[in-house]
Amino acid sequence: MGRWQPDSRGRLQEAALALYSERGFDQTTASQIAERAGLTERTFFRHFVDKREVLFGGSTVLQDHVVAAVAGADATDGPMQAVGRGLAAAADMLGAGRKDLIRQRHGVISANPELRERELVKLSDCGAAVAAALIKRGVRDLLAHLAADAAMTVLRSGIERWAYGDDDRSLAMVMDELLADMKALLLSASAIPVLASQSTDIEPESQHV
Amino acid sequence: MGRWQPDSRGRLQEAALALYSERGFDQTTASQIAERAGLTERTFFRHFVDKREVLFGGSTVLQDHVVAAVAGADATDGPMQAVGRGLAAAADMLGAGRKDLIRQRHGVISANPELRERELVKLSDCGAAVAAALIKRGVRDLLAHLAADAAMTVLRSGIERWAYGDDDRSLAMVMDELLADMKALLLSASAIPVLASQSTDIEPESQHV
DNA sequence: TAGAGTGATTACAGTTACTGTCATCACTGA
DNA sequence: TCAGTGATGACAGTAACTGTAATCACTCTA
Known part of the structure; x- marks a missing residue:
């Protein structure tokens, strides 16, 4: 010994x-x-x-797993498909862990502002790493960051819904649905996502500060 | 005195x-x-x-401005339109400020991990407030959070691209373009954002950890 | 107009998160 | 056998905060 x-x-x-x-x-x-x-x-x-x-010892492991999956996606995959591979990898890894431990950890973290702060950084770092992996695949910088951000949104809210949801759906299924919802949401806005017109047409001079 | x-x-x-x-x-x-x-x-x-x-004294002011715009959007506006109003309000407010001061502050913050951490929290809080405003408008909880998250992505990267970009486009225009890119990105994935199939079809038993 | 608040500030003492540095000593490899 | 090596302990120090009591220009009221 x-x-x-x-x-x-x-x-x-x-x-x-x-x-x-x-x-x-x-x-x-x-x-x-x-x-x-x-x-x-x-x-x-x-x-x-x-x-x-x-409390965040495992975050590097998860991040590496996700990034590896993104990097290893088929050459024909677009950015969102590649990012989907990453999310699938995350779901595999987290799905294997014990839900009650994930909930305990989540409870501790969300009870304290400093810990929530740190978790946001970890998620942001993971997003940056995913974006870097996408860029290495030839994705334009801007699109890479947008795709990575979307993936982090899905990852975070997916974990939460999965951990606290009533049903027994797999994490992958939850995230899949989230992606679909996100797509529908963006599509629904086809009418007027135009910004410039809104701010200048409606209140021409009324900006203070 | x-x-x-x-x-x-x-x-x-x-x-x-x-x-x-x-x-x-x-x-x-x-x-x-x-x-x-x-x-x-x-x-x-x-x-x-x-x-x-x-360094974050103004963040409450900006957040309140954005939330007010979201809450005050037309009753007929969908979640993304409402969020668009919020972004327009943010663009109005920030566009009025001095770009060099924004850059100085951004430089200080991005040079230090603790400050980046705090900025992420502010953005996250703002997103939560926007989501709450959407929910008050009758938007489903899930969609509200997705829309708010997307808005925060656009806000953050919009500010960065606007502050450091070569051209002289307005912040609203930059954010507008980002929204369009995001939409195109999600649309391009119409083929296979399916998660469950990916993880189980391709590596049936190979999960470790 | 005296005199009782009020509120922003100072003074000072304390806790604790974190850092630098050196000593210890079971283990390792030649 | 013996010089490393590396994880740990011991101890002193800095600075980010916190609690509490005192100060004193100002204001409000009788």
């Missing part, structure tokens, strides 16, 4: 989720997490850059 | 933007900002909940 208990990183993650759940994020000190994991505060900060990051 | 110099909040905002620009966000202490504004650190934290918030 080693000099120390194995998997200190994992123990810290487990301790943190437990404590954040029990007493809340800002009622928990880094020192307490470390103590529960049988380590010191200094070691906590050697494993995680800050107190929030301990 | 009053007991103190007027507009301490404004002086703090100005001092902060200047110092963050000059020496960077984390090379600046709250105490230094307060000192430049002729105040104390404690007063800084009475005006702004944290060191980042001082």
